[in-house]
Amino acid sequence: MKTINIGIIGIGTVGSATILLLEKNKDLISARAGANIIIKKGVVRDISKTSKDIKIPLSTNIDDILEDEEINIVIELMGGIDTAYEVAKKALKNNKALITANKAMLAYHRLDLQNISDNIGFEASVAGGIPIIKALKDGLSANHILSIRGILNGTCNYILTKMTNENITFEECLKKAQKLGYAEANPSLDIDGFDTAHKLIILSSIAYGINAMPEDILIDGISNISQDDIFFANEFGYKIKLLAIAKRIDNEVELRVHLAMINQNEMISKVSGVMNGISVIGDNVGETMYYGAGAGGNATASAVVGDLIEIIRSKSSPMLGFKKSLESGLVLRDINSIESRYYLRLKVLDKAGTLAKITSTLGENNISIKMLIQKESNDKSYATLLLSTHKSNELNMKKALDSLYKLDVVNNKPFMIRIEE
Structure with missing residues (x-):
């Protein structure tokens, strides 16, 4: 030997x-x-x-x-x-x-x-x-990959699971994660989404042959989430996850990392604690799901x-799964063109005319409300509006958020989560 x-x-x-x-x-x-x-x-x-x-x-x-x-x-x-x-x-x-x-x-x-x-x-x-690299390079190599959705950061998934199950704040959950060794003393790489983005870019290179850099894609973190957001998700049958998404639409590929509300009946919504999970949809095989320990000395x-x-064993194959990608005509989709439904949290003055101003501002940006909940605030002069929209795009939503923040009836910067369906 x-x-x-x-x-x-x-x-x-x-x-x-x-x-x-x-x-x-x-x-x-x-x-x-x-x-x-x-x-x-x-x-x-x-x-x-x-x-x-x-x-x-x-x-x-x-x-x-x-x-x-x-x-x-x-x-x-x-x-x-x-x-x-x-x-x-x-x-x-x-x-x-x-x-x-x-x-x-x-x-x-x-x-x-x-x-x-x-x-x-x-x-x-x-x-x-989780052998996701081998799955994409070898096991699914006969398929055009239609989409990848992944929970790729155990720290963030632990925090979001803890917030959902124990009704405690983001800050409390982060401290627990640090005490248990799940989060670093400086957790920004994890909670700001960059660790997840690095992993998504590697997967997208294998799936699509696309040469994206972290600076090219949409990356949002989890640090501004609150229990109000968890409440809304529970009310309408969603779970909130930090999701890495790669999605092919015609000759374009969306790459994005952000908080997402996903239907609580989907398999990926059930990935909890520090575990990772990845859903891959191929044009021939359909959906395949991968689950396991995403970090730690032994798993890695x-x-x-x-x-x-x-x-x-000398199994020689191209590093990224291809010598010349058949997907070479694909381009990265402009972030502003990405379409989604959206959830918004707004702290507003609790007075007549406030809701009219909110709906008018959204309408001016081609956004319509689908569902709305109003919650009382400890300060009786304010209320918290939790709402979801019909499908729109990133450019319209950015404009709407800027316009909402400028309204005299809106007290804090609006908070947004994308709804992934």
């Missing part, structure tokens, strides 16, 4: 879990890979801070791995964008295979890396232990080692 030497750059939560998994299931992994796998070296920033459970040779010099001709495969788990990209390029140019879990780096540089080599595994970059390590086995 042949021997494969690997080097691991970055031995944090995922790196440590990968090393321990390779040891724990050594015989199983070797049998499935058809090779003995040796971790020749690991690179860390500070050797003194590495867990005593990690019993491999360690270095603080990345070139000890990149320049070692005996190392066949580099596993990059260091995080960040620019330095990680340079490491990935150098590994590939030195004829080493690359495995990475780095969604931020891939969101910006995936096509650059594919132009160097196809010998890249990146299953761990999206949805942790499972994906890393899965890529390792596949590379050792």
Whole structure:
């Protein structure tokens, strides 16, 4: 049986879990890979801070791995964008295979890396232990992908689930998530939607061959949600999720990340807590659904080692699933053209004529109200209006929100959630 030497750059939560998994299931992994796998070296920033459970040779010099001709495969788990990209390029140019879990780096540089080599595994970059990359590249490769809808961030899903089930505020839920280790001390990458957007862009590259960057797509976070929004959703049979959406319409592809109200009977609405879920609709297969742990050391390590086995088996295929995409005529849809129904929350003066001003302003922007609830406020001079609209588009809604905010009867900036049907 042949021997494969690997080097691991970055031995944090995922790196440590990968090393321990390779040891724990050594015989199983070797049998499935058809090779003995040796971790020749690991690179860390500070050797003194590495867990005593990690019993491999360690270095603080990345070139000890990149320049070692005996190392066949580099596993990059260091995080960040620019330095990680340079490491990935150098590994590939030195004829080493690359495995990475780095969604931020891939969101910006995936096509650059594919132009160097196809010998890249990146299953761990999206949805942790869920094999969604392989599903799109292989299992669904006979299908034109009509849409992808994903809950791809466990932190946000935990917060939204907690708010729904326990009737507590966003701020309280965030603190609970941080205490449990589900959210970072600075949680902005998660709660502002950027982590989810990076993952969506990777999936859309495989599904549509489209070269979008995070700056090109609609990205909204979850931090302004309130219990009033949860109340409205419950009243009308919705669940609120941070949803990643890729949708093909003719020769255009919508890419967007935002809070969405979705029917509570849909399978994806039932994905709760820190779990991830992804719905993919193909033109031939119909809807397929993927569910599982989207983060954490063990789940992500499972994906890393899965890529390792596949590379050792020498299953060579294009990194993003195609050499020349048959979908190459597709273009990214203008954000302002995206159509949806909308939910609005408005704090308004509780007096005669207020509702007339609201409906008139919406009507001037070609938006009509479908459902409305008025809730009393603690301040008796104000009321909270919760309403949903018929279908409109982003441009009209932006104009309407600006106009509403300028009305003398509207007290706070209006809050909006898209209704995904």
